Amino acid sequence: MSWQKSSQTIPESALLNVVKDPGPDQLGQDVWAFLRGLGGPSAIWVSGQDASRTRVVCTLLHGNEPSGTHALYRFLRSGKKPLTNAVFILASVKAALTPPVFSHRMLPGKRDLNRCFRPPFEDEEGLIAEAILDLIQTLSPECLIDVHNTSGSGPAFGVSIQDDPDHRALTSLFTNDLIVTDLRLGALMELSERAVPTVTIECGGASDHPSQIIAEEGLHRYLMAEQVLAVPDLEYMVNIYHNPIRLETRGDAPVAYAEEPDPEAVITLSPQSEKFNYGTLTREECIGSLGQAGLSALTAKDHKGNERLEEYFEAHDGGLYPRHPIKVFMVTTNATIARKDCLFYFIGCNPGQS
Ligand SMILES: [Zn+2]
Incomplete structure (x- = not known):
């Protein structure tokens, strides 16, 4: 599949709440107010210094994995202009907001959203996944990071379906360990097969303090660096674990x-x-x-x-x-x-x- 030049704006979507360059009033007092304001699956566009390029961050595919949301909220609050256009996709906002907050991976009776990024796109989760894929295709970003927490406590690592310099470079912004899998489950990281280098970042457990720091610092590097894909001839010190x-x-x-x-x-x-x-x-x-x-x-x-x-x-x-x-x-x-x-x-x- 060939992707066009990076989109200069974000299209409206029937299934995603689209927000462009949110001001302080849209960010709310805290992360809860912010998520309540979004109300459901959302995509937030932030114009970059270099308007010709776009990087995407997805998080909250699982409603009980808050580190990515906290990290991107802090970034939005900072008022910094990312180096390229940035699009933040927050998926399971409803599951995250359902009391007790940040405790539901998905809502009862629903499918795991990170198993829905392959056809058939028929039920509610499938249609949301399809809308996210359509948006990414339109944006034609240079890369995508999908930020998660592990369900247990533990250190951070990346997961990818490809082991090449670009995927190592993206991983190295967050951690030095990369699991490379040939297993296909319908996860968002399978976008790597469609010419968008994509790495899942597992920041560590949701209640581990280092997870928050890893998410924030990694996201900052990802959004502010001139180049996040591989620099030719640079060796990325990432340990690879296959399958x-x-x-x-x-x-x-x-x-x-x-x-x-x-x-x-x-x-x-x-x-x-x-x-x-x-x-x-x-x-x-x-x-x-x-x-x-x-x-x-x-x-x-x-x-x-x-x-x-x-x-x-x-x-x-x-x-x-x-x-x-x-x-x-x-x-x-x-x-x-x-x-x-x-x-x-x-x-x-x-x-x-x-
Ligand atoms: Zn997850």
Whole structure:
């Protein structure tokens, strides 16, 4: 697909609330007033010093991941003029505002918006995702950053579907770790396939203080730097992790986080499991207590759809153990996310197994 020259303005949209160069009255007293003023999925245009180029920031695809929203609110409040035109897309505003605020990934009964960026665009979430994709296509930006928080506590990292200098350069504005995945889930970062370099930035946990600093400082660099895509011959010191595998329960079976095994759950993990994040799990490390179904309640398919569970894990003494050292990411202690999304991502630590 070929994209035209960057748009000099933002088009109106039936599904997105479009705001152009918001003044102080539109920003409200605080981030809550600002979000209430937006009321729903929104795109905010801020004219840049170089009006011929546009960069896009998306955030709040998940309503319980506030770091990107706080960071862009502070930027808007600063009154700074970004180097290029900037468009901020805030998606799940309604979910974020639903009490308790910033606690709903999506509203009950709705689909995860970051799984909706591929056809069919039929239900409400699909249509919002389509409207966002249409807007981005019209804007023809030089790149896009999608800012998230991890569901557990932990350090920041990027996620991309491509490993090339541009994606490394974008990641390096925020963090030095990049997960590159061939898995396609309908996530916004799959835009990289449509000639817009796109990186998902996971800033760390929503309640981790460093997440806020990472989001603010990274966003400032992204918006104010003359060049955010790769500078030729410059080496970006970014660690790359290819194709992590998701450990999931079969059929969204329940997961528990407790000190004692929960008889209702197919696996019970420690409430402190987040400590595994970014660590290496050895064969001696018990990941959790398995229910009666044992290993058969779990699944770990790679990006090609091959089952890898028994290659990486084994059950003994009622517990789940790695067969080889593995490095884990995105460990959650939220039982709903563990059940419906995954318990964590992992890669083998042995050479050639990444
Ligand atoms: Zn997210």
